[in-house]
Amino acid sequence: MSDIELMGAPGSPYTRKMLALMRYRHIAYKVRWQTVRMDDETFSKDRPKPKVPLLPTYYLPDEKGEIQAVTDSSPILRRFEDEFEGRSVIPSDAVLAFLNWLMEDYGDEWLTKSMFHYRWHYEADIKKAGSVLPRWGNLTGSDADIEPVSKFISERQISRLSYVGSNEVTKETIENSFMRFLTLLNAHLQTAPYLFGARPSSADFAIYGQLTQLAVFDPTSSAIVTAQFPRIYAWVELMEDLSGLSVAEDGSDWLDASAGLPDTLLGLIGEMAELYIPYLKVNAEAVMSGAELVDAELDGRPYQQNPFTYQAKCLQWIGEQYTALSDDDKTRLAELTHDIGxxxxLS
Ligand SMILES: N[C@@H](CCC(=O)N[C@@H](CS)C(=O)NCC(=O)O)C(=O)O
Structure with missing residues (x-):
């Protein structure tokens, strides 16, 4: 198979998620960094445009062998599970695979609220992102060339905060949830190097992707991580390249759930039960009723954001994954997560 081609950016958490995943899985790739002059270049002229322009954009063959532009990291990584053998990132136990789905979704869709919030709320973060992001796309551009692009990117991203849900009402909820998440992940990493044992899952890569920004790039959040959770900072840099990690192809290095789940993992899943799933539900209700605003109480505080259609689908997909579990697996899931409800x- 020829190398997988994609376009991405260093500041895109989903690009970083997928690059680290492909390195771990030994999938040969060619990444093209997005540039401001992309449209003038042969690379992009010869290639189809995605329906929704998101990063990373992959260029992959469809059933007829024609190259299409595809986005959305989670289905793409599942496609790679079918197309590339070995070093799977989906736990072989169906119950763990379900929990992994949920935690990957949490990383992609909830942790990204922290990412967006820290980057575009605080002055120091806005300043850094505003000056570095445009230069990733135009390294040799003069300061005069960069200036309007910097303004454009910052204004556009700040205007998107309403969809992400970062505002004065939700600031505390997002920041409290980020601190709880760091505390829980830090505790878990003292028992195992990855969420589901001795090998990384797609949820590890999703969380890693957001943390490449939160823990390393954005000044306000990275100061918190470095000072209070140096283990998490270290984890992020190790996750970047796991190409040399030995993996047991019989799956014996996945967590063995027969004796229960570690308390530290249950702590993290508790965040899904108490905060993420309730959020997905209030968002889905707002989307379905055509409301103009998600206006609810989450985590004991008022919560408001613009309804987000894609995240209503996330809830539907989680429901479908749950329904697809066998009766035995549903019972096992209920027993294993009984204490956190x-x-x-989910019901
Ligand atoms: N669910 C998608 C999300 C990808 C995504 O949101 N990418 C962001 C960059 S990190 C993007 O391209 N945003 C374009 C924009 O905001 O206009 C995935 O998993 O790949």
């Missing part, structure tokens, strides 16, 4: 939260 996950199944009740």
């Amino acid at each position: 996950l199944v009740e939260a």
